[in-house]
Amino acid sequence: MSEMYDVTIIGGGTTGLYTAFYSGMRDLKTKVVEYQPQVGGKVSFFYPEKKIYDVGGFLGVTGEDLVTNVEEQAEFVQPTILTNEKIISIDKKDDGTFVLTNAEGVEHQSRTVIVASGMGTFDMEPMDVENNEKYEQDYIHYTIQRKQQYKDKRVAVVSQSRVGIDWALALEGIASSVDLINGGEMFKATYEHDLEQLEASSVSVHYNQSVKSLVGEDALQQLTLDNGEVVNVDHILVYEGLNIEKSMYDQWGLATEKGRIPVGTDMCTNEEGIFVAGDAAIYPNKTMLIGSGFNEAMAAVNSAAKYLNPKASAQVYSTVIYKYE
Numbered sequence: 001m002s003e004m005y006d007v008t009i010i011g012g013g014t015t016g017l018y019t020a021f022y023s024g025m026r027d028l029k030t031k032v033v034e035y036q037p038q039v040g041g042k043v044s045f046f047y048p049e050k051k052i053y054d055v056g057g058f059l060g061v062t063g064e065d066l067v068t069n070v071e072e073q074a075e076f077v078q079p080t081i082l083t084n085e086k087i088i089s090i091d092k093k094d095d096g097t098f099v100l101t102n103a104e105g106v107e108h109q110s111r112t113v114i115v116a117s118g119m120g121t122f123d124m125e126p127m128d129v130e131n132n133e134k135y136e137q138d139y140i141h142y143t144i145q146r147k148q149q150y151k152d153k154r155v156a157v158v159s160q161s162r163v164g165i166d167w168a169l170a171l172e173g174i175a176s177s178v179d180l181i182n183g184g185e186m187f188k189a190t191y192e193h194d195l196e197q198l199e200a201s202s203v204s205v206h207y208n209q210s211v212k213s214l215v216g217e218d219a220l221q222q223l224t225l226d227n228g229e230v231v232n233v234d235h236i237l238v239y240e241g242l243n244i245e246k247s248m249y250d251q252w253g254l255a256t257e258k259g260r261i262p263v264g265t266d267m268c269t270n271e272e273g274i275f276v277a278g279d280a281a282i283y284p285n286k287t288m289l290i291g292s293g294f295n296e297a298m299a300a301v302n303s304a305a306k307y308l309n310p311k312a313s314a315q316v317y318s319t320v321i322y323k324y325e
């Protein structure tokens, strides 16, 4: 049986990471369990390269930098952060503690649980090319993550979506060349403005083409298109859609509303000892925004602290906790 934690947070998105910081700051032994290989949730997955203007204190921070900052903030209190683990069940034992079980059957013990798992898990649609496993690990990517890794590299973006246009434009000026390969005649869900920007850019667009084969001794060097054209590449970024697996909160014994968990301002769920924060929560006028998740994280941790010790303060000041640092 695993070590007992005070708080186990399901989900390492921006909400889960900030929850981990706040929980550690309140001196609670804290663990985060995240399904993806990396933390950051939707911000890392969908828009790491974009600038965010509506998080307090950060005017125009990129998604990547925001995640790095909130991850550093979490690490300040040294929580245990596990990735590549999907929680599939939560069981309450007779003594009131919880056992969380992941998809491989590994169990985590905790006195409380904070659900910060958004709407569920995402997996990218993989690129279907014969020998892609050889290059998958190092040269084929499904999220843009850290633009600078493409500096002076030849990059091909494979996508029929506006996301592909965004990625191609974000890498223009960083990569030495950008080819955008679209299997159809047009881009889906695009605005006129995106197409105008694409046309004005140095990105080479290939319509009605898919990747037929990949070439390169060890490292990736070239790809071949249906029409026989050879494109020199070091990295391929693929966005061909998402598979979303919604969280089964009802199977965890939690009340649900529109697939999310209804709560009051204390972030308590219908199950004593389980709390919620971020996009997973629903209440009147709830906004699904990064800042709302941070606020709910504090409320959820404060409720968990009170649940664990009814004499704990309802709120704390970091300036008092860290006054000698």
Ligand SMILES: Cc1cc2nc3c(=O)[nH]c(=O)nc-3n(C[C@H](O)[C@H](O)[C@H](O)COP(=O)(O)OP(=O)(O)OC[C@H]3O[C@@H](n4cnc5c(N)ncnc54)[C@H](O)[C@@H]3O)c2cc1C
Pocket (backbone or CB within 6 Å): 010, 011, 012, 013, 014, 015, 016, 033, 034, 035, 036, 039, 040, 041, 042, 043, 046, 047, 052, 053, 054, 055, 085, 086, 087, 088, 116, 117, 118, 119, 120, 121, 122, 247, 277, 278, 279, 280, 288, 289, 290, 291, 293
């Ligand atoms: C395109 C787009 C643009 C946006 N722009 C803005 C913006 O400009 N400003 C703003 O404030 N907000 C914006 N948002 C909203 C913002 O991204 C979300 O509100 C925020 O990311 C929610 O964070 P979260 O941590 O609650 O959930 P998520 O980011 O969804 O994180 C949940 C995490 O839980 C993990 N998880 C799920 N189930 C399990 C499980 N069973 N076991 C383990 N791990 C699990 C997931 O893998 C994920 O990493 C935008 C959203 C999108 C999609």
